[in-house]
Amino acid sequence: MKNEVQKLVDKGLMLPLMEEFYTIQGEGFHKGTAAYFIRVGGCDVGCHWCDVKESWNAAIHPPTAIENIVENALKYSKTIVITGGEPLTWDMGPLTTMLKSKGMQTHIETSGAYELTGIWDWICLSPKKMKLPTAEVYKEANELKVIIFNKDDFRFAEEQAAQVSENCILYLQPEWSKREKMSPLIVEYVMQNPKWKVSLQTHKYLNIP
């Protein structure tokens, strides 16, 4: 039989919390906006260039009651970004319901690889080749943010853009370790294909979390 904590995690009433921090959203449409980040542990998508591999193993992050997560978040910001790890590993329904009941704006950073749960004001979908997004999240995404590690990722980006809604905003973001090589190619690509915009990890240039 599963222990009590595991049952609460399965219901989304507790979540393996890796870290929470108040910072500036560095990427995508809301870049430059102050936001409180909640980083939930657990991901088995396995991107070799992932910049938070410490998040992958959920077992090393303490199961935390969502009441406590929300209570903390309220002190800092009205804009709450849920990221990970892969937040959709877990049921995001209870956490986002509670945040919405307190008048918060809920944003998610997701690969979309698992069932879309939760109530979201903004969905940033960053699809990965190894585990493609679900049909539902393509429909709901407000922005598509494709990471460019090599030239094949431009082809992948077009394939992904064909599946999102018409008003979804399209971004190409250089993989951090390849930024010197790929950024000029992204600039050229966006000028040739202006339905795309450039997204940079501006928090890394600013030296903030």
Ligand SMILES: C[S@@+](CC[C@H](N)C(=O)[O-])C[C@H]1O[C@@H](n2cnc3c(N)ncnc32)[C@H](O)[C@@H]1O
């Ligand atoms: C760490 S992920 C967590 C959320 C979710 N698992 C996802 O991949 O969307 C947060 C964002 O950072 C991006 N990212 C991760 N590692 C990166 C890297 N080395 N360079 C650029 N972007 C990266 C992801 O694609 C995603 O958009």
Ligand SMILES: Nc1nc2[nH]cc(C(=O)O)c2c(=O)[nH]1
């Ligand atoms: N400042 C800042 N902006 C971000 N946007 C997405 C992030 C993420 O790791 O999900 C992130 C992050 O880790 N820091």
Ligand code: SF4
């Ligand atoms: S899906 Fe997100 S958290 Fe998971 S490995 Fe890829 S970038 Fe990292």
Ligand SMILES: [Mg+2]
């Ligand atoms: Mg990050």
